Amino acid sequence: MAWMGARRFSDLVAHIESDPERRSRVDALEQAAWEALAAHDLRELRRAREMTQAELARRLDRAQPAVAAMREPMTTWCPQSEQW
Incomplete structure (x- = not known):
């Protein structure tokens, strides 16, 4: 049974790439997702180890x-994120 409305991934990518405005929106969503993931992961890791921000700061010198700023957008504390 075929999926109704199913499309090939390459067709979806081509549709995004052909429209600069759509490409811009997708890029912004991707960046926001990476930033949220980075902030969430750091907070969860710190909490799992039962560390305060002050304790983590001391360990990181x-x-x-x-x-605290590491919970802000990745680009403010991780310049390499521009490569992702």
């Missing part, structure tokens, strides 16, 4: 506000 950083100030506590720097650790």
